[in-house]
Amino acid sequence: MVLELQKPRPIWQIMFSTHHTDVGLLYLITSLGFLFLGGALALAIRAELFLPGAQIIGDAMTFNRIFTVHGTTLIFLFIIPFASSVGNYYVPIMVRYKDMAYPKLNAIAFWMIPPGGALIWLGFADFTWYATPPYSIISAPGPAADMWIFGLKILGISSVLGAINFIVTILKCKHPDMSIGQVPLLAWSFLSSSLIILVAIPTFAAALLMLLTDRLGVSGFFNPAMGGDPIAYAHLFWFTFHPEVYVLVIPAIGMMYEIIPRFSRKPIYSYNSGVFAFVLLSIVGFSSWAHHMYATGMSFTEKTVFMVGTLAAVPASAMHVFNFVATMWNARIKFLTPMMWSVGGIALFFSAGAGGVANAAMPLDFTTHDTYWVVGHFHLFVMGTIAFGSIGFLYYMFPYVTGRMYNETMGKIHFIMSFVGTVLVFFTQHVLGLYGMPRRIFDYPPIPEWIAMNQIATVGAMIIGVSMAIFLANMIYSSGKGKPANTEDPFGVGGKYYYPFEAKNPSH
Numbered sequence: 001m002v003l004e005l006q007k008p009r010p011i012w013q014i015m016f017s018t019h020h021t022d023v024g025l026l027y028l029i030t031s032l033g034f035l036f037l038g039g040a041l042a043l044a045i046r047a048e049l050f051l052p053g054a055q056i057i058g059d060a061m062t063f064n065r066i067f068t069v070h071g072t073t074l075i076f077l078f079i080i081p082f083a084s085s086v087g088n089y090y091v092p093i094m095v096r097y098k099d100m101a102y103p104k105l106n107a108i109a110f111w112m113i114p115p116g117g118a119l120i121w122l123g124f125a126d127f128t129w130y131a132t133p134p135y136s137i138i139s140a141p142g143p144a145a146d147m148w149i150f151g152l153k154i155l156g157i158s159s160v161l162g163a164i165n166f167i168v169t170i171l172k173c174k175h176p177d178m179s180i181g182q183v184p185l186l187a188w189s190f191l192s193s194s195l196i197i198l199v200a201i202p203t204f205a206a207a208l209l210m211l212l213t214d215r216l217g218v219s220g221f222f223n224p225a226m227g228g229d230p231i232a233y234a235h236l237f238w239f240t241f242h243p244e245v246y247v248l249v250i251p252a253i254g255m256m257y258e259i260i261p262r263f264s265r266k267p268i269y270s271y272n273s274g275v276f277a278f279v280l281l282s283i284v285g286f287s288s289w290a291h292h293m294y295a296t297g298m299s300f301t302e303k304t305v306f307m308v309g310t311l312a313a314v315p316a317s318a319m320h321v322f323n324f325v326a327t328m329w330n331a332r333i334k335f336l337t338p339m340m341w342s343v344g345g346i347a348l349f350f351s352a353g354a355g356g357v358a359n360a361a362m363p364l365d366f367t368t369h370d371t372y373w374v375v376g377h378f379h380l381f382v383m384g385t386i387a388f389g390s391i392g393f394l395y396y397m398f399p400y401v402t403g404r405m406y407n408e409t410m411g412k413i414h415f416i417m418s419f420v421g422t423v424l425v426f427f428t429q430h431v432l433g434l435y436g437m438p439r440r441i442f443d444y445p446p447i448p449e450w451i452a453m454n455q456i457a458t459v460g461a462m463i464i465g466v467s468m469a470i471f472l473a474n475m476i477y478s479s480g481k482g483k484p485a486n487t488e489d490p491f492g493v494g495g496k497y498y499y500p501f502e503a504k505n506p507s508h
């Protein structure tokens with residue numbers, strides 16, 4: 001399998017191409033660009049919070065803008081496009097088709113991302129990635145807020161188009177010799193996350209339109225002054241974005257399903273339970289949105305229903321973790337960089353999941369709601385699991401894409417520093433939340449415990465920052481001057497355990 005950067009080609013040939021590997025490369029480069037931009041904002045936030053009082057960011061409004069754009073960028077412009085990149089490279093190959101089902105639509109879906117990203121970055125809105133009314137309709141400054149709304153609208157359409165393409169490619173274009181029960185788990189992960197997108201995103205698309213017309217003053221859906229209800233927005237928002245969490249994490253788990261068996265030199269312990277857990281997660285993802293809203297005065301019955309609905313995700317997630325551990329059990333594991341990121345990601349997935357169970361328990365949620373506990377919890381997922389899975393996969397793809405090998409030592413240093421940094425930042429933030437520090441604050445009182453823990457978190461973030469610089473240097477240097485890789489088996493793990501159907505059709 002070669003994912004061809006072919007011979008050097010002029011850049012416009014790649015830009016105007018509709019071939020899945022070229023579109024995959026465009027997605028890849030764009031998402032990595034936004035990873036570094038969004039990450040730089042994270043470092044600015046942490047530098048600001050190193051001590052009480054204003055440090056480097058002048059005022060609270062600017063601080064709000066920075067963390068709004070940070071969150072929006074990393075979720076919509078890094079994680080999602082990165083997953084699309086992997087899907088573009090691998091899904092057609094895994095279902096043995098020549099390209100995506102609709103190559104032109106595929107290119108269009110990609111080309112919606114740069115304008116969407118530009119609107120978000122040029123606007124620099126300040127109303128957090130929730131765009132919570134009534135602030136977002138009454139006093140969030142335009143045009144920043146309007147630009148954010150349009151930007152997200154475009155990005156939402158782009159994901160829906162991408163999702164349609166993945167679903168059709170997998171279900172309709174797969175090779176006739178191959179049953180759906182033979183499609184690799186990475187492709188299954190795209191099928192399930194695409195189905196979630198199709199169900200969830202239209203709700204948010206409607207909510208955004210309502211928000212916009214509210215801002216224009218022609219409607220009052222969420223405006224209490226006009227008889228509207230801001231809580232209705234919260235329902236629409238979380239109906240989309242709780243399932244969206246699974247849209248983000250499912251492809252990352254799919255990537256681990258590709259890496260763990262390869263580097264364990266064993267077939268996956270249970271293919272069927274992997275498929276089952278993906279499908280189950282995409283259903284129960286919808287049964288839990290109101291766990292974000294325990295504190296909004298729901299009835300006890302409603303809260304209980306959503307608590308149970310939320311806990312339903314636990315066995316489905318645990319099934320994946322069990323599957324990974326069972327695959328690695330007694331295996332001859334080769335701990336190269338991609339494997340280290342996957343295993344680290346699983347460990348942090350487990351920790352974040354444990355914290356999630358605590359959040360789901362509604363009495364506990366009343367003490368942790370809107371504190372740094374929540375920031376620590378969701379970052380352990382987005383950074384510790386999703387970004388770790390993605391970065392590990394990037395190292396894995398690297399030789400296939402560039403035909404060259406990255407520097408293994410630098411890859412390992414990158415992993416170790418990021419892992420230590422992630423634990424320092426986000427475990428500490430859990431504790432900080434228990435000490436009562438609210439989230440989304442620009443300044444805090446000089447409580448000694450708060451200062452100490454904020455400093456630990458900031459040092460952790462700087463360690464991650466340095467490791468990312470090493471990563472960038474490694475990628476740039478190695479893609480030009482790295483050792484040429486053996487693209488048949490660049491990691492020397494032998495065997496093609498992952499493609500049982502290939503053995504039957506060696507001529508393909």
Ligand code: HEM
Nearest residue numbers: 042045067068071074075128129382383439440441461464
């Ligand atoms: C070293 C890595 C990171 C650090 C130090 C960091 C730091 C922060 C901080 C301090 C906040 C503000 C929290 C608050 O006051 O509520 C924040 C918000 C956020 N971060 Fe990160 N972050 C990092 C990585 C990421 C990644 C990888 C993602 C997603 C892929 C992400 C997504 C978000 C989101 C969605 C928000 C919420 C923004 C909002 O409420 O508008 N972060 N981050």
Ligand SMILES: [Cu+2]
Nearest residue numbers: 242289291292
């Ligand atoms: Cu949720």
